[in-house]
Amino acid sequence: MATWTYLGFQDSASPLMEQLIFFHDHIMVVLIMIITFVGYMMASILTNSFINRYMLEHQTIELIWTALPAVILVFIALPSLRLLYLLDEVNNPSVTLKTVGHQWYWSYEYSDFLDAEFDSYMTPTNELESSGFRLLDVDNRTVLPMNTQIRVVITAADVIHSWTVPALGVKADAIPGRLNQSSFMMSRPGLFYGQCSEICGANHSFMPIVVESVNTNSFLNWISSYSD
Amino acid sequence: MNAESGGTQLLLLLLLARKGEVPTMSEAIMSSQMETAPFDPRFPNQNQTKYCYQSYVDFHRCQKLKGEEYEPCQYFKKVFRSVCPNAWVEKWDEQLENGSFPSKI
Numbered sequence: 001m002a003t004w005t006y007l008g009f010q011d012s013a014s015p016l017m018e019q020l021i022f023f024h025d026h027i028m029v030v031l032i033m034i035i036t037f038v039g040y041m042m043a044s045i046l047t048n049s050f051i052n053r054y055m056l057e058h059q060t061i062e063l064i065w066t067a068l069p070a071v072i073l074v075f076i077a078l079p080s081l082r083l084l085y086l087l088d089e090v091n092n093p094s095v096t097l098k099t100v101g102h103q104w105y106w107s108y109e110y111s112d113f114l115d116a117e118f119d120s121y122m123t124p125t126n127e128l129e130s131s132g133f134r135l136l137d138v139d140n141r142t143v144l145p146m147n148t149q150i151r152v153v154i155t156a157a158d159v160i161h162s163w164t165v166p167a168l169g170v171k172a173d174a175i176p177g178r179l180n181q182s183s184f185m186m187s188r189p190g191l192f193y194g195q196c197s198e199i200c201g202a203n204h205s206f207m208p209i210v211v212e213s214v215n216t217n218s219f220l221n222w223i224s225s226y227s228d
Numbered sequence: 229m230n231a232e233s234g235g236t237q238l239l240l241l242l243l244l245a246r247k248g249e250v251p252t253m254s255e256a257i258m259s260s261q262m263e264t265a266p267f268d269p270r271f272p273n274q275n276q277t278k279y280c281y282q283s284y285v286d287f288h289r290c291q292k293l294k295g296e297e298y299e300p301c302q303y304f305k306k307v308f309r310s311v312c313p314n315a316w317v318e319k320w321d322e323q324l325e326n327g328s329f330p331s332k333i
Contacts, residue, residue: 088273093267095262096264096265098311098312100313111309112263112310113262148262157315178277179277179312180275182274216262
């Protein structure tokens with residue numbers, strides 16, 4: 001999870017988030033090279049006194065500074081498109097999690113095998129244990145198996161919400177009357193935190209998401225105890 | 229192992245078996261349990277609303293056509309139970325009872 005003054009990405013917990021971080025780093029390299037080059041050119045032009053009274057046009061340099069940005073854009077666009085389509089892919093999911101946004105809590109439904117349905121409210125600060133995370137911990141965590149393809153079907157019951165878990169690279173709007181699908185595979189056990197990402201009313205800031213990644217066996221035990 | 233349950237799951241079981249963490253629940257239960265509505269090429273987009281609705285309609289059409297005992301209809305039920313929010317199913321069941329469901333069953 002993100003902590004105080006943490007400005008970068010959170011550590012990835014899914015292969016797709018890893019790819020997103022690589023893509024970000026790739027773009028940053030291109031960006032910094034361009035900024036450095038342009039900055040150097042501006043500084044050098046402003047600080048020298050060379051003039052060329054007879055220059056009206058220069059075809060060669062025009063050609064270079066038209067073609068080069070186009071080539072650079074291709075090197076950004078192709079990996080971007082690759083990622084876009086990878087994120088859209090649903091690879092044979094083993095579990096479907098339904099998540100419904102409400103004002104102002106999330107409710108979850110698992111109905112593939114055993115029925116489990118519960119609401120997930122934020123733990124208020126005065127009830128928080130000293131080890132808890134203020135404004136992030138919830139009473140009922142969303143338990144899911146790791147190393148398993150998971151499909152999330154996201155919708156809302158009242159206004160638009162957005163279900164987001166940055167460590168998993170998942171963000172999709174929850175829209176009333178529409179089912180949005182997203183999928184991920186968690187590569188390690190842990191707790192992954194997220195928050196509603198679409199302004200949904202007064203308590204928008206107080207409907208966090210906690211995904212608990214466990215092994216398959218623990219997940220099956222949890223869900224069988226839940227559906228009793 | 230069910231053939232439909234996918235390579236990921238097989239891999240997972242193999243990994244677990246190698247680590248000596250073979251699930252206490254039998255493999256048979258697990259493979260039948262860890263199964264959900266498969267990818268449907270009719271609905272390849274992020275928007276899965278129609279997948280849910282169509283499966284619900286198909287289930288009831290199937291039952292009307294083949295009778296309630298006809299086992300293959302249960303496939304549609306499995307799909308819409310996995311994909312549709314429970315509130316939607318309840319609402320549609322009510323509409324079916326009242327005869328106000330918008331689709332022809």
